Amino acid sequence: MEKTVSDGLPIPQRYGAILTIAIGIMMAVLDGTIANVALPTIAHELNASPASSIWIINAYQISIVTSLLTLSFLGDMFGYRRIYQYGLVVFTLASLLCALSRTLEMLTVMRILQGFGGAALMSVNTALIRMIYPQRHLGRGMGINSLIVAASAAAGPTIAAAILSVATWHWLFLINIPLGLIALVLALRYLPANTHKSQQRFDLPSAVMNALTFGLLITALGNYAQGNFNWLLAAQLVALLVIGTAFVRRQLRLPVPLLPVDLLRIPLFSLSIGTSICSFTAQMLALVSLPFFMQTTLGLSEVQTGLLLTPWPLATMVVAPLSGYLVERIHAGLLGGIGLAVMAVGLFGLAYLPANPSDLDIIWRMVLCGAGFGLFQSPNNHTIISAAPRNRSGGASGMLGTARLLGQSTGAALVALMFTHFSGSGEHASLMLAGILATLAALVSMLRISTGKSAA
Template identity: 30%
Template sequence: MNALKKYNFDDETIYKNRWIIQFVLIVVPFMGSLDASIVNVVLPCIKKDLNINLSLSSLIVSSYIVTVATTIIIFGKLGDLKGKGRVFLYGIIVFILGSFLCSISPNITILIFSRIIQGIGASIVMANNQGLTAIVFPENERGRALGMSGSAVALGSILGPALGGFITTYLTWHFIFLINIPIGIISFIVGYRTLPARNSTTDVKLDKSGASMFFVTIFVLFSSLLLSQDMGFGNIYVDLGFLLGFILLFIFIRFENKLEEPMLNTSLFKIKSLSFNLMCAFIYYFISSSINLIIPFYLTDTLNYSQAQISTIILVNPLVMFFIAPISGYLSDKIGPKKVTLTGIIIIICSLFLMIQFDENTAKIFLISSLFIFGFASGTFNSPNTTLVMSTVPSEYLGITGSINSLIRNLGMASGTSISTSILYHQMSKLAGYKVEDIVNDSFVYGMKSVFVVLLILSLIAFIISNIDRKLNHY
């Protein structure tokens, strides 16, 4: 394994304050997770209040996602050049500003513009969060710290729907953004006093041409992925978008390889352990987003559960993650992250074997047990895999590596949602004998099983990749 160049832990102030710093590093991901889950819940209320159609209301979500995806690598590089702590604090300020503007938006145009600002703030924070964790915590505590971050994200997902329901019942949708402001201000004050906000120690400037090319490339690719969710793969605009995106990506890589100080050092991907663990991360988030998309429709349209039952069952996955992630992080510090990561993948495989058995008569206990096992697997896999990713590069690349990891997460989730939707509708159409454009109960289970088979194959590929990494790097 390529050893991480050690950060100077002689800075006693940073080491002494590491758990206070961790408060800031987990609160901000918590806000992001909470915000995402609440927005999805209150979207119908925003649609009604602003008198907009479904297409425009979906831009409230997609504008945020695309903004994060297109800028996160750029801000990761800035963190490496200008100091991760300093850039992270700027990110909190921008996120607070975006949240405030969202809360006072009188129409959809200003709301989408405000969501873009909020997305920039979230992108800055996400790009430098993991790198700061790797700097602040010594290697024997890093897994535990990343596990706590995973629990914070899970907790945000748990609280989001309940808080969203409370807000829509007693308050207006504007409060879903207002709640970010006091949390953000407290995080900024604590972070300003404790974060390692060092000035730049290099004269290297940001590769602006590369940053611009990267922005356009990821914008085209992510927009095509989001469009495919409505139009489907095979649509001429979606296919042309992907073609253009991959051409731009090829040009970007060729351009960056010619520079002495590129924005994205593509030689990082020659570190086999980094590439292997990023591939595993992509597969996990692909699987997770696919399950999160399909299960609510299965509970609603096939099993005919009430909204209260659905809300309770959906909470199983993040609730289990909340408790397991810190334990997983602690174990990875004690016995090594690769062993824990492989265990997580094995449990994912087991959970998918169970989900393939889902049909019109699945017992509730079997359903909940399967989701419990997947939640256990998610909590087991996440933080050790992130530890592996962040421990394979020199310390001057921690910011860019953390942002690449976050981009892979977003890419995996977007790809999982789009591709699993396409598989689902293709298989339903195949069974029905005509093109299906909505949920058809008679063929939904057939389509769902097909998706789960694909996810199972992907999980087996992840296990093979992770095992190759283990043997090559002697974990």
């Protein structure tokens, strides 16, 4: 029989458990961006148009966001360990089938399947970290998680370029097979079983409405971002309003809802989710608009642009683990507020760059943004997870991932809005809006200092 865990794992088992979490979340985050660089090549080999090849990316993202909360709920019911292991199996198998795809349609379907596997990994990874680390050291686990996410997001294009320089695009997916098998062996040996499981029955109508609500939201944002103001967008918005309203009303009647409205009634939890959405929206506003500014306005090459964007994730990678240690001594609301304020200073600095900036002018501002984001992210994730009761850790973990995806999707759509309404200065408007959002989030984060303590 599996052993349960009450307050963290002993040291040897803890290292094995956090290693499998690191490998799994690295693969899931990497595969959100690793195929971007190869899209033109894949489209050519599969006889697909450039526009239709975008579905290789969209299929993965949409399948994650539509299934994340459902899988986190199942984690509460059946165990985070089991959902994570199933996720590794599905993700690894789907990666093999992606590599074997010979048509765009087959590759798109396999990317949907891969997205479901990735969602299983993302939905319970922070819930598992809560079980792996003792409560007093939970911040360290969240710091490691933030480090892995930041490093994977930053390294995606670089790893893809390195693989494509020596192999075909199929190896972008085949590389997941040995990694997935290693992670699965580690998961079977080291991951802990749930101490408490939810006794609530699974509500299928809620799962369907959840998928439709978030699927419509993401596709509507995508259509809006591309300037498609037509009957299809109008129909999506009407359907989103009707289904979304019915979904929320149903959740309010359930004792343990799929959309954790019960957790959103906890002030500390809801404030932390709100600041998370704002921070990822601000980050995406900057990271999508800056390449246009650097290449169009400053006349830099793609390589120069990539190098000048790198200080942001590098600074996050350095600061995130440090802030994970600091949250054990300093209130997360204060740390997060300071981090978001530093990020806002960097964003406003980028918005008001001199006419002919040097590389150093850009680099120190990027470092401020990345360091501020890293200082905020680990304590905020710590607060989201620890503010929820232990038997609702899956719901909290799912909301954490959903907040990140919603923030990123909203940020990308807002860049399109800024480019449309501020012709010629869309980059400046995007960075200003990012700075304003980071400032507001810093103020909200400070409000958490006076809220109640985290759940046990």
